[in-house]
Amino acid sequence: MEFKPNPDDRSDNANKIQNAINNTRENMKEAEASMKFGNEQDRQNALAKNERREEALVALQSELKDEQAFNDAND
Structure with missing residues (x-):
């Protein structure tokens, strides 16, 4: 068996990060x-x-920008 890596598909990353x-x-x-x-x-x-969560938001926003x-x- 030969395994090949899946192609890098970043087409929906921005949507996933925004979600x-x-x-x-x-x-x-809800917590508040x-x-x-x-x-x-x-x-x-x-x-x-x-x-x-606030710290995570900063990182997510940076990742979204990228x-x-x-x-x-x-x-």
């Missing part, structure tokens, strides 16, 4: 809303998780 950004933002909103109902530990956990530049250069 991840949108989902992360929605999760942050749930903080009203949880105890102090739950609130602290949600705050910490949203801080990590993918858009790649797509523009290869259109």
